[in-house]
Amino acid sequence: MRAHVDQELCIGCGLCTSVAPDVFAMNADGKAEAVADTTDANGESVEQAIEGCPVRAISQISKTQTGEQP
Numbered sequence: 001m002r003a004h005v006d007q008e009l010c011i012g013c014g015l016c017t018s019v020a021p022d023v024f025a026m027n028a029d030g031k032a033e034a035v036a037d038t039t040d041a042n043g044e045s046v047e048q049a050i051e052g053c054p055v056r057a058i059s060q061i062s063k064t065q066t067g068e069q070p
């Protein structure tokens with residue numbers, strides 16, 4: 001799985017980067033983006049980021065949808 005941040009929706013609050021710092025990072029536009037895959041180790045914190053995002057900008061895409069190998 002790979003998290004995805006909708007750049008139009010993200011308000012750059014930084015919540016996801018503090019909840020799941022190994023997956024989310026702020027980019028040059030001041031928006032969050034996913035910089036790593038969701039794994040068993042960080043899956044719970046990614047879920048917390050998804051639930052906690054005030055504008056619901058985070059979604060998750062399974063690798064089969066992106067065409068990448070799992």
Ligand code: SF4
Binds near residue numbers: 012015052053
């Ligand atoms: S929690 Fe949501 S709005 Fe806040 S930085 Fe992350 S994606 Fe953007």
